[in-house]
Structure formats: structure tokens, C-alpha cells
Amino acid sequence: MDRKRVLLISAEPLAARMPGPAIRTYELGRALAAHADVVLACPRGDEPVPELALPVVSFPRADPRPLAGELARASVVVAQPPWPHVAAAIRRSGACFVADLYDPEPFELLETLAGRSRAVRRVAGTLTLDRVLAALRDARHVVCASEKQRDLWLGTMLAERLLSPDGYDEDPSLRSVLDVVPFGVPAEPPQRSGTGPRRGDEELVVWNGGIWNWLDAPTAIRAVAELAPRRPRLRLVFMGSAARSQAEPATAQARALAQELGLLGTAVTFNDDWVPYEQRADWLLDADCAISTHREHLETRFAFRTRLLDCIWAGLPIVCTRGDELAERVERQGLGAAVAAGDHVAAAHALEAVLDRGRDAYGPALEQARQELAWERAAAPLVGWVTGGGVATGSVRRPRADLGRRARDAGFRAVLRASGRRWWPAL
Numbered sequence: 304m305d306r307k308r309v310l311l312i313s314a315e316p317l318a319a320r321m322p323g324p325a326i327r328t329y330e331l332g333r334a335l336a337a338h339a340d341v342v343l344a345c346p347r348g349d350e351p352v353p354e355l356a357l358p359v360v361s362f363p364r365a366d367p368r369p370l371a372g373e374l375a376r377a378s379v380v381v382a383q384p385p386w387p388h389v390a391a392a393i394r395r396s397g398a399c400f401v402a403d404l405y406d407p408e409p410f411e412l413l414e415t416l417a418g419r420s421r422a423v424r425r426v427a428g429t430l431t432l433d434r435v436l437a438a439l440r441d442a443r444h445v446v447c448a449s450e451k452q453r454d455l456w457l458g459t460m461l462a463e464r465l466l467s468p469d470g471y472d473e474d475p476s477l478r479s480v481l482d483v484v485p486f487g488v489p490a491e492p493p494q495r496s497g498t499g500p501r502r503g504d505e506e507l508v509v510w511n512g513g514i515w516n517w518l519d520a521p522t523a524i525r526a527v528a529e530l531a532p533r534r535p536r537l538r539l540v541f542m543g544s545a546a547r548s549q550a551e552p553a554t555a556q557a558r559a560l561a562q563e564l565g566l567l568g569t570a571v572t573f574n575d576d577w578v579p580y581e582q583r584a585d586w587l588l589d590a591d592c593a594i595s596t597h598r599e600h601l602e603t604r605f606a607f608r609t610r611l612l613d614c615i616w617a618g619l620p621i622v623c624t625r626g627d628e629l630a631e632r633v634e635r636q637g638l639g640a641a642v643a644a645g646d647h648v649a650a651a652h653a654l655e656a657v658l659d660r661g662r663d664a665y666g667p668a669l670e671q672a673r674q675e676l677a678w679e680r681a682a683a684p685l686v687g688w689v690t691g692g693g694v695a696t697g698s699v700r701r702p703r704a705d706l707g708r709r710a711r712d713a714g715f716r717a718v719l720r721a722s723g724r725r726w727w728p729a730l
Contacts, residue, residue, distance in 0.1 A: 307339040307689055310373050310398070312382035312389070316348025317359055320543075320577040322513075323609045324383060327405065327486060331381065332357050334487075334682035338690050342373050366724040367392040374398060379689055384408070384438035387712040388719055394441060401685070402442035404456055405486065407605040409435060414517035414602050418552075430715075430728075433708050439465055440704060444688055446484040448607035449628040453483055455605055482688070486609045487681030488616035488673055496582050499589030500540050500574070506658055509590040509619075510541045511583070512610035515550055517603070519596040519624065520557040524564065524571055525647035526594070526654055531570045534655070538570055539594070542586055543577035587617035592639070592657045595623045599644040603627055615672045620665040622653045637668045 313328035315321070321329065325345065332341045336357060343357050346364040362369040367389045374380065374396035381401040385393065393400050408431050416424045439445060439460055447453050457477065460466050470480060501507050508527070514520050520541070527539045541557070554573075561567040578586055587593075593614040597603050603626045611629045614621050621639035623630050630641045640653035657665075674680075703709075718726060 307378040308376055309335055309339045309341050309379045309381065309689060310370075310377040311335075311341065311343050312370070312380065312385065313343065313345040314383045314385075315345065316350065316361075317343060317345040317352050317355065318348055318350040319353050319579040319581065320350065321580045323486075324406065326580065326609070327403070328381075329355065329357075330487060330489070330678045331484075331682055331685065334678045335686060335689065338686050339379075342377075344370055344373060363724065364727045365719050365722070381685070382438075384434040386434065387437070387715045390434075390437055390441060390712075391716065399443040400438075400441050401444045401446065401688070402438035403446050403484075404435065404438070404452065405446070405448035405484070405607060407452065407455065407602065410600075410602040410605055411517060414600060415515070417516060430711065433711055435459075436463060436708065437704065437712070439463060444479070445481040446685055447481070448483065448485050449605075450483060451628060452605055452607070453481060456481055478684075479688070482684040484685045485676065485681045486607055486612055487678035488612050488676045490677045490679055493584035493588055493617045495585055495588060497585055499585040500572075501589040502538070505536045505538050506534060506592075507590045508537065508539045508592045508594055508654065508658075509586055510539065510594055511587065511613060512595060512608065513543070513550055514541060514554045514557055516553040517597065517600065518553070519598045519645065520553060521560050522596040522624075522645055522647045522650055523594045524557060524560050524566065526596075526650035527570055528564045528566060529648060529651035530655060531566065534658075537658075538572065540571075540586075541573045542583075543574045583613055584617060587613060587619050590619055591662055592654060593619050593621045594650070594654065595621065596650060597624045597626070597644065599626060603644075612676060615669055615676060618662070618666055618669045618673070620657050620660075620662060620669065622650060622657055632672065636672055638665060638672055 311328045311332045314324040317325050317329060328343060332343050333356065335341050341357055343359045345361055347361045352359050352361055360369060360373055370392060374392055377396060377398040379401060380393050380398045381403055383403050383406060409428065412428055412431050416427055445456060447456055510523060523539060527537060530537055558567065558573060561571040595608055595611055606627045608627060608629050611621055621633050623633055623641050624644050625641045626644065633639050634641045639657055642649040642653050
């Protein structure tokens with residue numbers, strides 16, 4: 304059988320400091336490369352694209368024309384729900400489109416824009432949902448990160464009349480339509496590339512994700528404040544905050560609380576830059592425990608906290624809030640401890656228990672989880688679909704989008720053309 308040519312389009316730049324969507328694109332590309340000819344694509348960012356093991360084509364966010372050649376050669380295109388102008392280019396190419404819905408964007412946006420005007424939230428929410436529904440309509444295949452997410456998107460597809468009796472008769476499980484491809488971890492164990500953040504013989508707790516307002520950094524800081532008097536060597540370090548305006552309020556709030564509690568610069572420190580992807584192991588190998596806390600809301604229910612997977616990869620025990628897929632795994636497999644949302648006293652007790660037990664005690668369970676979550680295994684359903692009969696099947700007839708959604712898409716593309724493809728929406 305001829306090798307398929309797969310184009311994976313990242314929603315974020317591929318750079319030394321990669322956010323979750325770029326990491327997922329890169330690692331899925333690596334997993335597919337043993338079975339297909341893979342090319343990566345990404346929007347241009349402030350940093351140059353680093354030397355990667357796979358070819359990369361970059362394009363301005365507002366102008367997908369540099370993708371034309373790769374789209375023409377691609378058998379399969381994998382992407383998170385693309386903006387209308389990129390979606391139109393994918394449709395014109397005739398390639399089989401695989402929609403990656405691992406990020407529950409509509410729920411995330413409700414938290415991201417909390418406090419903004421009603422008009423901004425309504426417009427942004429409408430356009431985001433438009434992209435998701437268009438991706439479901441255009442896709443030959445859909446993947447997501449968990450069974451809970453799969454239930455969400457199956458319900459959405461049912462409501463949008465995208466599940467047909469014929470398709471059900473062919474495959475009552477509908478795995479050929481919508482399957483689970485979790486975020487994974489590298490098969491190779493972590494290796495140091497330099498020095499980490501440890502200072503002497505301190506007890507180091509890391510927060511290794513972004514500081515977003517749908518998370519709950521204040522509860523982690525208050526937990527450390529609870530422990531600091533009896534554990535003077537304890538330090539919580541935030542590995543970095545995302546360089547985006549949406550992260551600024553939550554970061555400022557976390558800093559202000561640490562200052563108010565007299566912990567800033569001593570028991571609580573902030574790394575002002577994002578740790579490069581290839582250097583994250585230095586921080587994780589230095590730490591004694593990781594912490595990730597969040598508030599209780601819809602985003603939590605369907606989230607897949609991808610940065611916690613780095614902790615599993617590095618054999619680092621985790622204290623986290625209950626309510627999402629990975630927190631259930633932490634409790635089920637004994638990878639650390641999970642506590643109720645907003646309970647800083649319970650978080651403090653959990654931190655203390657994990658630190659007292661010691662990192663090595665969690666090693667066997669974390670190693671087992673690392674093997675279960677290796678990218679090669681996580682990507683297997685997608686690899687099987689690409690290399691199997693999925694791509695060769697005929698087109699699936701979809702109902703057309705409603706007039707309002709089509710008009711909004713056309714208006715968006717018209718604004719880009721009128722601006723000479725220089726404009727890009729910013730919130």
C-alpha cells in the first residue's frame with residue numbers, strides 16, 4: 304500500500320517554547336512519521352521555527368496561501384478547528400480532513416473572557432462555535448482526548464444531524480467516525496539538558512502549566528502558605544506564564560496574593576519566561592512534587608490537563624483538583640493525590656503527605672502510567688485510521704451549514720481580503 308502524505312496544521316507556532324496545541328501537533332507528527340510521509344505546518348510567531356525532525360512550512364495567520372502546495376499533495380490533513388479561510392483552503396484541496404477536538408474551546412472561552420463585555424463574549428463565542436461545528440461538518444474523521452470528550456462531541460454531532468442511520472449500520476460503535484486519541488508522553492525517558500531551579504536542599508513544588516483564569520493558582524499559593532511555617536524549606540515555583548493578554552489577570556492575581564501573604568520571592572517564585580520544551584525535563588527532574596489546582600466549572604469537566612502528562616513522563620507525583628480525566632487517573636493509579644476544588648487546607652495536607660512519602664515511592668505507578676500514555680500508543684487510533692481503509696472511503700454527505708454561519712464565514716474571509724491579509728482578530 305502506498306504511504307499516505309499527511310499534513311498536520313498546528314493552531315500555534317512551532318517554537319522552542321511550544322504551547323499545548325503545538326506540542327500535540329509535533330508529537331502526533333512524530334508518531335505518524337513511521338507510517339506516512341508527514342509535513343507540519345504552523346502560523347508564524349515571534350520566534351523562528353527550531354530545527355525539528357520533520358519538515359515544517361509556516362504561514363501568516365491571515366493568509367493560508369503558503370500552504371497551497373502541501374495541501375495539494377496531502378492525502379490527509381489533521382488540524383484543530385481551523386479559521387474559515389484555512390478551512391476553505393482545506394476543502395478546496397480535496398484531502399481527507401481529520402478534526403482534532405482535544406481542546407473544548409467553547410467552554411474554555413467562557414472562562415477566558417469572563418469579565419469582558421457581553422458583546423465581546425457573544426461574538427467570540429459565536430465564532431468559536433462556528434469553527435467547531437464547521438470542523439465537525441467538514442471532517443471525514445474526528446479525534447478527541449478522552450471518553451468524556453467523546454460523549455460531548457457525539458452529542459454535538461447528533462444535535463447537528465451529522466450521525467446517519469447508514470453510518471451507524473456500518474459501525475455501531477462510531478469509532479470510525481469519532482475516536483479517542485489522548486495527549487501522550489514521549490517514549491524516551493527525560494534527560495537533563497542543563498540546570499533546573501532547585502536551590503540547595505529545598506523541597507521544590509512546581510506548577511508546570513500556564514497561569515490561566517480557568518485554573519486556580521490562589522489555592523496552590525494558600526496551600527503553601529499553610530505549610531510554610533512548619534516546612535521552611537518548601538518553595539512553590541511557577542514555571543512560566545503564557546505570553547498572552549488572556550493570562551495577565553490571573554498571573555497578576557497570583558503575584559499579588561503571594562506578595563500579600565509575604566511569600567513572594569521566598570516560598571513562592573515566578574519564572575517570567577516560558578521554559579523551552581526541550582528544557583522542561585530539568586525542572587521536572589529537580590522537583591519533589593507538582594501541583595495543579597482549578598475551579599469547578601464546565602471547562603474542568605471536559606479538560607485534559609496536558610501539562611500534567613509531563614509530570615507522569617518525568618516520574619513526578621502530582622497534587623491536583625478533582626473533576627477531570629487526569630485527576631481521576633491520579634487517584635485511580637496512585638500517582639499522587641486529588642482534592643476538592645478551592646480547598647487550600649486539603650491541598651496543603653495532600654502536599655505534605657506526598658512530600659513526606661517521597662518521590663521515589665510513586666515511581667513504579669508513574670512508570671506504568673508513562674508506558675500506558677506513550678505517544679505511540681496514544682496515537683495508535685489515528686495511525687490506524689490513516690493507514691487503514693478510512694482515507695479510501697467515499698465522501699460522507701453532510702447537511703449544509705445554516706445561512707447565518709455561512710454568512711459569518713464569508714464576512715470573515717472578506718475582511719481578510721480587504722485588509723490585504725494583514726488583519727487578525729485579537730481579544
